[in-house]
Amino acid sequence: MTRLTRRTFAQLTASAVALAVSPRIVRAEDDWRIGFRTAPETFDAELTRLEGRLPSELSGSFYRIGPAQFERGGERLGHWFDGDGMIQRFAIADGRVTHRGRFVDTPKRRAEKAAGRFLYTGYGFAPKNLTGIRAPDDLNAANTNVLPIAGEVWALWEGGSPYRIDAETLATLGRKAFDGGLNGVAFSAHPKTEPSGDTWNFGVIGKRCVLWHLAPDGTTRKAKLIELPEASLMHDFAITARHIVLLAPPLLRREGPASTLVDSYAWQPGKPLTALVLDKNTLEIVRRHELPARFLYHIGNAWEDADGAIRLDACLDADATFAVKTARDLALGLAQAPLSARPSLITLPPSGAGVIATLQGVGEFPRIDPRRVGERHRITHGVTEGGVATWDWERGVSETYLHPPGTWSEEPVFVPRKGAMGERDGWLIQTALDMRAGRTQLCIFDARRTTDGPIARLTCPYALPLGFHGTFVAA
Template sequence: MDRRELLRLLAAAGAAPLLPRAARAANPDGWQAQFDASGAGWKIGFATPPADLAPTRAVVRGRFPDALSGTLYRVGPAGHDLGGERYHHWFDGDGMTQRFVIEGREVRHQGRFVATGKRTAELRAGRRLDEAFGTILPGVAPATSPDSMNVANTNLLPLGGELLALWEGGSATRVDPGSLGTLGLKTWRGDLAGLPFSAHPRVDPDGSVWNFGIGSGQGLLLLYEIAPDGALRRADALPVPALPMVHDFAVTDRHLVFLMPPLVFERARKDAGASFLDAHVWRPELGMRVLVVDKKDWGKRQLLQLPAGFLFHLGNAWSEDTAGGTLIHVDYVRSDTAAAVFTSDRELMRGRRVRGPEPTLTVATLNLSTGEARQTGLGLDAEFPRIDPRRIGLRHRQVLHATQLLAERPGFAAIALTDVESGASQRFVYGPQAMVEEHVLVPDGERPGWILGTVLDLAQKKTVLSCFAADRLADGPVAQATLAHALPLGLHGVFVPGAAA
């Protein structure tokens, strides 16, 4: 099939119902009551704010460096319940964007729900109307398109003067960088309207943006290349047999790299009434397939094989030509199975801690000349890997990540900066009363730069923004800003330098 036919198939799938649209009889379940009854102190990170969070000033200790004068944007699931019903999966919650404006000894914060079409219609009705990624509540109708499930809750991309709120499988949503007001869906081109645009684009050091979208039911992988000013350069759809759930990818200076876990969509399960998540099955016999696509010619593709495993996030990838062939080195956070996404991330919505396979930092080497692929675990529990944005697609050494899982509650208690070549790691432990969120590396000219990120302090029931010197992480924060309240635990974000909008 040519490009137009592949895109037509994707567009047709987005316009047609996934199931015959018929409302189910309402029969409220007990998830909200179970969450309310839970005595877990950490559940405040998964509570639904009653409204947008008005602008407020944080209490600042120390001074944030000049390189951090700018705005940290974050987003995550925040609207977990409505009309007495609670979602059954953390990833289903309506997205809320957070804005931390940093100016030396002053930090201002604001939070607003993303007014997606889904959220707007459901608030008007006072109840959930459509199914979600991992939940089909009583009385809701099946999704009519990816955007009927779009909650814009996973990541943010500043691009061409816009701020885009991103989700797993639908359109990007335009958000005002200053007010955080919702401006509507982003359409890259007429024939791409409503097609998936994933939550993990990669931005080259020159500002070029690469992204993908998954057409699970059609076995199609959609690719995007976007100029630094936000103009679409090209988009295409590639057929991929047994296309799995792919959340993230990596780029080198020459390649797009997809690690494809054996969690595969089965249409029959969806047709039988399963949620989108539960329509996926674990097929370890497929192994972890690795799809490498040439950046310049998407028709040049290569498939390699790693042992079966699951992942959400990659750190970075880079390529080199050696006497033994062209090698790609890629680091990612690997789990043995996908059990956590089916259990751990669900039970949070009932205020329960259920442990799943622990994710660990892993380094793989792909030999494009021989087809050989091998990997090594670094023995560190990890999530939310980030690198210096100037090194994306290039050789790097250090990966910043959350670490130190605790048995008694979900999440992490520390952050670490790990050398993926030597395995050496420095860390800062926030402590057992802190729930660590994603931290980011912020460059500072030729200096080592800074680490910036948030934690939920369970003892204070407040969210704290901290800054560390990247070469002295273990010394602790050089500055902290404490809000007067706890924010919903989020997923990803981005720092934008310069004067606030």
């Protein structure tokens, strides 16, 4: 295995080669608020081709999910992360794309529809008239990520159960029932499926953390509850061949009353970003590393080198402003804020503190070739403001493509070409909201040449609410 050289790290730290993101000029007609409107109950349409051609080999379903309910009973939702989830399916076949969108039919949504108002507090929103809960799944908005598993798609949230979705019709099949008294236990929205087909996940409840290991058929191979050193708000995690890595930012549980989850945490910049390394066999913490204080939502991937160092890439922010302010302002239609997270490579040596090397430019929603989960990767794709970015960790290069002005771009997903092994040999699929046309586009890039722009651009006849994450399932 080739190791990253000292020189490479110097290049990365200096961000020697990078195409900086130019400032975007937002005009009055670039109304980003259309991405935060309540969706109709269903979407069904065929997309229209705007430019280019769909690759004939690209065939399958591109799923995405995100919040899609922003008001009820005259009350506006107060935090982006709390909207009821709507799952989208773009079915790609024979040069055509059809789109379908359906809300996940959760007990929360049913209860609030019946009441005609919001009932429950969530990640960052507390409605005027709160209703008590009996279990975490009473709050489950099923809005954060989609996991293809066992022929189904699971709609994920981070504080409770997955919801099983029919992969074709998008009908909600019910809450995923796990054996062994694990029903309703936190199953985060960022599980990792390794090349073997096994899936790993974590779920956090305060200082307690559940570690999950699932078989390809969705049954539980192993699950264990461990105690964390501190109660930190964690959204994502990573695996390597032998280890699990938790990155705990210093957004820590505080004393005193709080009306929402995020308000029960406080940013403590004097404390480190802590990396906890666990053994995949024993599910015990075996190493702890301290890094400078940073907040993060997302990790691209992790791997371990022969010298015992673990390397992982993540999009690191200076603090947790997005969670506590920006995501509220967006949902309320008050203000948007520029992307501020930076794509970064973290090295965790066998002992001692960790090191962060940051690329130039901003980025979020990191995604890698799904065949390399837990193994060494060189390339991560992500979103940058109004475009798509490709980060090369060996060369220390950030390449970007910017959509036409007035476009809000979303998470790109890499789809490998069938039979190809190269890390860029495939396509990137990305949805993008054309704020001027008021329509959502589907853009396909050749992942070897993302800076050339999409090889095919299609449009829905409507705008979709801006979402979080997606996945592609080949036909």
